[in-house]
Amino acid sequence: MNNPDAYYQRDEVSNSDLTALKEILYPRPVFGDREAAFRFGSIVDALITEPARVDFLHMTIDGNPIDEDEFLHAREMQRALRAEARRDLFLAKVLEKADTQRFMVNKGQVFDNGGFEFTLDTRCKWDWWLDAPHFGGDLKTCSATTEKEFLDSVDYFDWDRSRAWYMDIANSNKDFIYAISKKNFKVFKLFINNREEAIYKRGREKYEDLAFKYWCFAL
Numbered sequence: 001m002n003n004p005d006a007y008y009q010r011d012e013v014s015n016s017d018l019t020a021l022k023e024i025l026y027p028r029p030v031f032g033d034r035e036a037a038f039r040f041g042s043i044v045d046a047l048i049t050e051p052a053r054v055d056f057l058h059m060t061i062d063g064n065p066i067d068e069d070e071f072l073h074a075r076e077m078q079r080a081l082r083a084e085a086r087r088d089l090f091l092a093k094v095l096e097k098a099d100t101q102r103f104m105v106n107k108g109q110v111f112d113n114g115g116f117e118f119t120l121d122t123r124c125k126w127d128w129w130l131d132a133p134h135f136g137g138d139l140k141t142c143s144a145t146t147e148k149e150f151l152d153s154v155d156y157f158d159w160d161r162s163r164a165w166y167m168d169i170a171n172s173n174k175d176f177i178y179a180i181s182k183k184n185f186k187v188f189k190l191f192i193n194n195r196e197e198a199i200y201k202r203g204r205e206k207y208e209d210l211a212f213k214y215w216c217f218a219l
Helices: 015-025 034-049 068-085 089-097 147-156 159-170 198-218
Strands: 099-113 116-130 135-142 175-181 187-192
Touching: 015 159, 015 198, 034 068, 034 116, 034 135, 068 089, 068 175, 068 187, 089 116, 099 159, 099 198, 116 159, 116 198, 135 147, 135 159, 147 159, 147 175, 147 187, 159 175, 159 198, 187 198
Parallel strands: 135 175
Antiparallel strands: 099 116, 116 135, 175 187
């Protein structure tokens, strides 16, 4: 399944580029089928944030057929998020008002590594972006079934790094994650309310370290 835009062919540095570098520098065991997990997450993203790409009757995305079991599983996750929105007024507003798949570019973003400054052209692509309050958030699928497992996932998968990266490209002071469990359809949420919070600082520390290594390798 291919996303029909050219975002991934752009040459600015993305958070995914930092992830790829980290996997080269610090390889760790891979549990499960990563490609299948990424494909399934892309299906859920499309159903929730880009429904115009989806033919719900024929179970296709961009005209490409999707495995029936995967499609129906993704639909259950979509329904779980909608059910959550009936209880969560903020989520309801996000689903109603937010721009989806909005990408941003920051040319010549300045980084600091122990007093040494360098620049990179950077980019990000928001699942949800709210223009008026000037912040956005991310949609995730996860295997967590409890709050603790979800919070552990935020650190393990470096979702904190991605949120700090996005916040700094957009120069926003808030951010959020909604994550839907693939196992029990529970919806988890995490909010960053300012740059003094530990999760933002941890994420920024992570990305600054990798951004400096990326800059060194790019020389």
